[in-house]
Amino acid sequence: MQPVRRHPWRVGYEQAVAIQQRLRAQLRLEPPARPPETVAGLDVAYSRRTHTLYAAAVVWRIAEARVLEVRHAIVPCRFPYIPGLFSFREIPALVAVLERLASRPDALVCDGHGIAHPRRFGLAAHLGLLFDVPCVGVAKKRLWGIELALGPERGEVAPLLDPHTAAPVGALVRTRSGVKPVFVSPGHRFDFDAAVELVLRCAGRFRLPEPTRRAHQETVRLLRTHDPKRPAVRERRYPDYVERQPGAAANA
DNA sequence: GCGACAG
DNA sequence: ATCTTGTCGC
Numbered sequence A: 001m002q003p004v005r006r007h008p009w010r011v012g013y014e015q016a017v018a019i020q021q022r023l024r025a026q027l028r029l030e031p032p033a034r035p036p037e038t039v040a041g042l043d044v045a046y047s048r049r050t051h052t053l054y055a056a057a058v059v060w061r062i063a064e065a066r067v068l069e070v071r072h073a074i075v076p077c078r079f080p081y082i083p084g085l086f087s088f089r090e091i092p093a094l095v096a097v098l099e100r101l102a103s104r105p106d107a108l109v110c111d112g113h114g115i116a117h118p119r120r121f122g123l124a125a126h127l128g129l130l131f132d133v134p135c136v137g138v139a140k141k142r143l144w145g146i147e148l149a150l151g152p153e154r155g156e157v158a159p160l161l162d163p164h165t166a167a168p169v170g171a172l173v174r175t176r177s178g179v180k181p182v183f184v185s186p187g188h189r190f191d192f193d194a195a196v197e198l199v200l201r202c203a204g205r206f207r208l209p210e211p212t213r214r215a216h217q218e219t220v221r222l223l224r225t226h227d228p229k230r231p232a233v234r235e236r237r238y239p240d241y242v243e244r245q246p247g248a249a250a251n252a
Numbered sequence B: 001g002c003g004a005c006a007g
Numbered sequence C: 001a002t003c004t005t006g007t008c009g010c
Helices: A013-026 A086-099 A123-131 A192-202 A210-226
Strands: A038-047 A052-061 A066-076 A107-111 A135-139 A157-161 A168-173 A182-188
Touching: A013 A123, A038 A086, A038 A192, A038 A210, A052 A086, A052 A210, A066 A086, A066 A210, A086 A123, A107 A123, A107 A192, A107 A210, A123 A135, A123 A182, A135 A192, A168 A192, A182 A192, A192 A210
Parallel strands: A038 A107, A107 A135
Antiparallel strands: A038 A052, A052 A066, A135 A182, A157 A168, A168 A182
16 A cells, blocks of 8 residues: 655654645545445554654454454654644654555544544544545544533444534544543544444444554554563562472462 | 643 | 553453
């Protein structure tokens, strides 16, 4: 899978904001022509110690609830975390992992917001536009918008409204009864209803949609194998404590 | 000046 | 997100 637009190597703050304002005009917020059958869940883990991003993509066939493909990418981290400019931090890793996909999924599910963003250009909007692929954002916390009341049952939905215009920017979606909702917003080539529908179709037994949840697991596994943390010092020895011998009696 | 602030 | 120690519940 190849991007249709290039992302610059080095980006400063003002340039990042300018890129967002230029690209957001190109977003298409209509639903995909046909309902997605395969989606790629995406996630990134960080090593603070080595300034490295560990990205994973899990391609998922919705109808069969089955993994089709898993890819990884490891890239250096070259942009700070700034709320509102989050995509510039993770996009190099996500582009790298998507370029490794053999298949072209019908849609992407990102770990972050789409247009529920102060400039209407969150990670899912940015990434969807770079590849011109349908993309939805699923975030665990709010960045932008006013939350309307949401019922407690799985499948219930409430709007997330722009603070200035009261126009919808996304939705709160209850993916599990009695569990905190997720924040769903279209990124590119999605509208609100199709985005919510896709997230619910990908929802399994957990709060996060299954493709993203599995991508997260992959990311954690990558971090653990490539950047294992070892204790700074070995735990001290305890001279008075005697290890139980295998097969020894419990006491004398 | 104060609070809010995706990952 | 990462770091870090413990606690609660199936």
